[in-house]
Amino acid sequence: MGLLSTITSPTALRRLPAERLPELATEVRDFLVREVAKTGGHLGPNLGVVELTMALHRVFESPHDTIVFDTGHISYVHKLLTGRQDFSRLRTRGGLSGYPSRAESEHDVSENSHASTSLSWAHGIAVARSLSGEHDRHTVAVIGDGALTGGMAWEALNNIAARKDLPLVIVINDNERSYAPTIGGMAEHLAALRTHQGYEKVLRLGKRAIAGAPVVGRPAFETLHGIKKGLKDIMAPQGLFEDLGLKYVGPVDGHDHQALETALRQAKQYGAPVLVHVLTKKGKGYRPARQNADDQFHAVGVINPETGLPLEVSGRSWTDDFSDSLVALGAEREDLVAITAAMLIPVGLRDFAIKFPERVLDVGIAEQHAVAMAAGLAYAGKHPVVAVYSTFLNRAFDQLLMDCALHHAGVTFVLDRAGVTGSDGASHNGMWDMTLANVVPGLHLAAPRDGEQVELALRRSLDIADAPSVVRFAKGNPPATIPAVEQHGAVDVLAGPGPDRVDTLVIGLGSLVPTALAVGARLEEAGRTVRVVDPVWALPVSEDLIDECRLAGEVVVIEDNLVSGGIGSAVSTALQLADVDVRVRPFGIPKEFLDHASRGQVLASIGLTPDAIAEAVLRRRGPRRVVDAS
Ligand SMILES: Cc1ncc(C[n+]2csc(CCOP(=O)(O)OP(=O)(O)O)c2C)c(N)n1
Ligand SMILES: CC(=O)[C@@H](O)[C@H](O)COP(=O)(O)O
Numbered sequence: 001m002g003l004l005s006t007i008t009s010p011t012a013l014r015r016l017p018a019e020r021l022p023e024l025a026t027e028v029r030d031f032l033v034r035e036v037a038k039t040g041g042h043l044g045p046n047l048g049v050v051e052l053t054m055a056l057h058r059v060f061e062s063p064h065d066t067i068v069f070d071t072g073h074i075s076y077v078h079k080l081l082t083g084r085q086d087f088s089r090l091r092t093r094g095g096l097s098g099y100p101s102r103a104e105s106e107h108d109v110s111e112n113s114h115a116s117t118s119l120s121w122a123h124g125i126a127v128a129r130s131l132s133g134e135h136d137r138h139t140v141a142v143i144g145d146g147a148l149t150g151g152m153a154w155e156a157l158n159n160i161a162a163r164k165d166l167p168l169v170i171v172i173n174d175n176e177r178s179y180a181p182t183i184g185g186m187a188e189h190l191a192a193l194r195t196h197q198g199y200e201k202v203l204r205l206g207k208r209a210i211a212g213a214p215v216v217g218r219p220a221f222e223t224l225h226g227i228k229k230g231l232k233d234i235m236a237p238q239g240l241f242e243d244l245g246l247k248y249v250g251p252v253d254g255h256d257h258q259a260l261e262t263a264l265r266q267a268k269q270y271g272a273p274v275l276v277h278v279l280t281k282k283g284k285g286y287r288p289a290r291q292n293a294d295d296q297f298h299a300v301g302v303i304n305p306e307t308g309l310p311l312e313v314s315g316r317s318w319t320d321d322f323s324d325s326l327v328a329l330g331a332e333r334e335d336l337v338a339i340t341a342a343m344l345i346p347v348g349l350r351d352f353a354i355k356f357p358e359r360v361l362d363v364g365i366a367e368q369h370a371v372a373m374a375a376g377l378a379y380a381g382k383h384p385v386v387a388v389y390s391t392f393l394n395r396a397f398d399q400l401l402m403d404c405a406l407h408h409a410g411v412t413f414v415l416d417r418a419g420v421t422g423s424d425g426a427s428h429n430g431m432w433d434m435t436l437a438n439v440v441p442g443l444h445l446a447a448p449r450d451g452e453q454v455e456l457a458l459r460r461s462l463d464i465a466d467a468p469s470v471v472r473f474a475k476g477n478p479p480a481t482i483p484a485v486e487q488h489g490a491v492d493v494l495a496g497p498g499p500d501r502v503d504t505l506v507i508g509l510g511s512l513v514p515t516a517l518a519v520g521a522r523l524e525e526a527g528r529t530v531r532v533v534d535p536v537w538a539l540p541v542s543e544d545l546i547d548e549c550r551l552a553g554e555v556v557v558i559e560d561n562l563v564s565g566g567i568g569s570a571v572s573t574a575l576q577l578a579d580v581d582v583r584v585r586p587f588g589i590p591k592e593f594l595d596h597a598s599r600g601q602v603l604a605s606i607g608l609t610p611d612a613i614a615e616a617v618l619r620r621r622g623p624r625r626v627v628d629a630s
């Protein structure tokens with residue numbers, strides 16, 4: 001029975017003698033590599049915060065004190081230390097979430113996996129505590145150097161800095177990486193501060209010298225610290241943070257238990273907003289992670305724990321199809337400029353960046369800036385391609401609407417991970433983009449059904465110079481090419497050709513086109529006449545699609561998007577406006593936050609399967625939701 005298994009709560013951790021902390025840290029790292037190798041997950045980031053998380057739970061008393069983890073992907077150690085040590089089903093249905101989860105623990109606060117929100121959360125919590133007179137409750141935010149490049153973080157810092165009386169500890173977990181090395185002036189500023197490790201050594205030396213002296217001991221140490229503070233000001237550049245009026249402590253070695261606890265105790269007792277700048281290493285203690293140049297094992301699949309090599313073959317992905325198409329188009333179109341928000345490789349821009357390095361912009365975790373900047377690029381004659389995960393575009397909706405669409409900006413948005421992603425939980429599903437797109441005047445949206453359609457859609461989007469266009473596709477692998485059997489204007493007929501009237505028109509979108517074809521087959525087996533079509537460009541709803549609907553007794557729309565306000569809604573509205581009286585049955589994602597599970601399990605649980613949809617259509621009721629799908 002190892003030491004880790006005896007740590008059933010932060011209280012048990014606080015009782016642990018300091019000399020056993022390194023032993024516990026080693027056990028935690030061994031646990032993370034062994035267990036996350038089996039399930040996949042954010043191995044690198046969590047290996048980097050072992051000592052930091054231990055120090056946080058030894059200095060602060062959660063849940064009386066509150067610790068908010070930015071982005072939440074670095075909460076594995078926090079979970080281990082707060083009574084959750086069964087990682088066997090991490091990120092799978094019924095198992096631990098890969099992010100904080102209030103349903104799991106009173107120690108968890110923000111479940112949002114979108115970066116740069118923790119300082120705002122902490123500001124709100126600290127103000128509430130102050131207003132309630134709860135002056136003995138401390139609030140801590142842990143934010144990464146990458147998340148610190150997000151605009152929200154600076155909105156929060158601007159406000160926090162104005163409250164000199166607000167006890168709030170901000171820990172910057174500086175590992176110099178998002179996925180890739182963190183970019184921008186902020187990263188350079190942190191780098192300048194990082195170089196002054198001298199403060200740390202001087203403080204440690206002084207502490208040992210003073211603390212060992214009789215009588216004077218602690219008070220003298222505090223005095224010395226004051227001197228060291230002065231020294232540090234001399235040694236370290238007058239930090240941006242201190243210019244803002246925020247006390248800055250650090251840089252602190254984020255793998256030194258004692259240094260961490262010393263710095264955090266100082267910060268805790270300070271009684272005003274204070275930043276603790278902690279230097280950590282992503283993937284610490286695990287050579288395959290440390291040696292991984294791409295992302296230091298930011299997020300891994302199932303791997304061999306000895307070698308770090310993947311044990312699952314991922315195959316060609318939707319992202320690969322986008323990547324190859326963009327490289328080809330980049331050679332044809334010199335005006336094509338690609339933008340990423342700190343996710344160059346995950347969104348498929350690596351090859352484009354290799355071939356056209358001057359035409360790729362990484363703005364950090366700053367989607368709002370990326371989209372407004374794209375409006376500027378378009379204004380000045382470029383055709384920007386903004387490549388983000390669907391869920392992260394939520395954050396930049398206003399820039400899409402008011403900076404791009406309002407100005408008829410020819411900007412292409414490539415939304416990866418559109419639809420149900422599953423294992424990353426509720427805030428990662430790309431389930432809102434078509435609903436958001438549906439309210440943007442002039443916007444064109446394509447949901448390609450296969451890799452071939454990705455290229456066609458991308459090519460066409462680059463010719464749309466007077467409005468934003470969206471090309472959205474799912475996480476994972478596209479199906480083999482799905483050919484049209486006939487063309488009805490802009491509409492691809494996939495099954496049931498011919499201009500005849502049909503009982504049911506099935507409109508399939510993107511990754512759910514195979515589901516639409518299977519539904520059509522089941523309806524035919526049940527004696528219905530059916531046509532299955534793909535509108536290819538789903539927004540705006542085309543006259544050709546409206547004409548298709550005119551020939552149907554009823555219309556079934558199947559989409560991997562919120563059913564509210566999605567393409568089903570768009571079709572219904574278009575038919576009403578065209579005075580076409582035909583019943584529309586929309587099938588999509590219900591207006592709910594979806595718990596983590598595999599994509600297949602989630603789709604089954606919300607009734608987005610051929611059987612459930614066909615049965616619902618035939619019985620004229622809602623889709624049956626399967627809970628125990630394997
Ligand atoms: C708004 C938003 N954009 C992109 C992401 C994808 N993402 C997840 S973690 C991460 C890097 C975070 O870097 P940092 O904050 O330094 O944390 P670290 O992984 O280094 O611990 C990114 C870009 C996200 N979660 N939220
Ligand atoms: C925490 C975060 O936002 C990313 O790391 C995300 O988990 C990656 O998702 P994929 O694994 O689908 O690329």
Ligand SMILES: [Mg+2]
Pocket residue numbers: 144145146147173174175176177178
């Ligand atoms: Mg980082």
